[in-house]
Amino acid sequence: MSLVRFENVGLRYGLGPEVLRDLSFRIEPHSFQFLTGPSGAGKTSLLRLLFLSLRPTRGLITLFDQDVATLGRDALAALRRRTGIVFQDFRLLDHMTTFENVALPLRVVGRREASYRQEVTELLHWVGLGDRIWSQPPVLSGGEKQRAAIARAVIARPELLLADEPTGNVDPNLAQRLLRLFIELHKSGTAVVIATHDVGLMDQFDARRLVLHEGRMHIYE
């Protein structure tokens, strides 16, 4: 079973030109890959297709062996819960504490705080935010926000983790620490896709590269 399967997927916005053309690739369980390419190559569009925030203009996308075009909204929400997403701009909720932000994916499925308090606290310690549990995002540094966003993405133990430029706003030292965090998650069994144009970051870990160029994909195993 592939986690993700794209067959001849094309995407255009409105009546504009195709920004993604004939994409065919698979993402296997427990795999690690970088998604890269120059700015404007379509990385963010492809990520939005992957986390079901966009529908393709043509082609077939299956996620966890289910054709996403045939699924209802609740079923798509269930697939999103099996996917963790880290946004470049973090998208933490400012009125909640770090703990509450990280626990949000568990809370929205109806779990009570007592049932997840320990695992959220342990995860926050694991990503190095043990002393920031009760802080709110506005007082966190960029690196702390990024780690909180990563913790929120993985708290529900997703099978697939998508990260959009996770090291885009941090210094090289922190970028390296964050990469190690993703590698640890990969080792624990999560398939990881990191969208980045940071060649230095990719050179630090030998992994499959999905390279987008002018809307087409070239895969380097």
Place this chain on the structure above:
Amino acid sequence: MAIASRRMAIHGSDPALAGRLNGRESPIVPQSSIAGRALIAVVAIMTFLAALTTGAVMLVLASASEWQSEVAREMTIQVRPAPGRDIEADVRKAADIARAAPGVAEVRPYSREESARLIEPWLGATLALDDLPVPRLIVVRVGGAQPPDLAALRAALGAVGATLDDHRGWIARMRAMAATAVAIGIGVLALVLAATILSVTFATRGAMAADLPIIEVLHVIGAEDRYIANEFQRHFLVLGLKGGVIGGGGALVLFALAALLGDPATASAGGVEIAALFGSLSIGPVGYALITAQIALNAAVTAATSRGVVNRTLASVT
């Protein structure tokens, strides 16, 4: 306890932290925001205005119907002087005929002096009434279970040279005026209600502008549409209720005070005059019920609008 103290020392009066220490989760939708407070103010003001309009329309409706029934409850018998007839005897006879008629509650002939006083403003006090053929009036109050037989009464009075005015012309005018007042009142109320609903709708949309990223985050982390819509609907229902209770409650208090001022038992001289024009100044149980319904309506509009915005936002991100 030591940990809690340390957290308090680090974070001071942080409201989210205070909530955590009290064992409460922060709400999904932030509780207090400038936009939320502005929405409460808009809902309060619009509910207050709509409630005032409703109350005013209820007062006009009650007064119009009161004026109409006051006029309809009375009839006037006019006894004209004729050469060779004793007008005093005719007045007595006409009054006896009226008293004997079914459906008549009270008959009060105006005496000679009272009739003189009636025309005094026009002709002066020095004029002798005997010099002029001034008709005499008898006021008849209608009452009882059955209405009087006007045709029979008119025929009986005709025998003594008296005519009966049942105020039909005035009633028709009153009815037309009351119908106009009611139509204008309902029209104004409909416009105010429409303006209220539109204002509340747009204010809710404005208040939600800052919350759109929350909807998107909840969506991408896998929350179902129903969950997100319910969270927002609940939050905005509370905001709408707060505004509605402030505005509508203010109007209810105002009308309760007005009713108290117009009550003859407690009224001042001014209050009595106002009560004479507008009746009891009480909007009645129907008026209070309508204002309460408006509070609920505005809260429901706020909640439904928020749900609509959530659904539209979710439709646009997939």
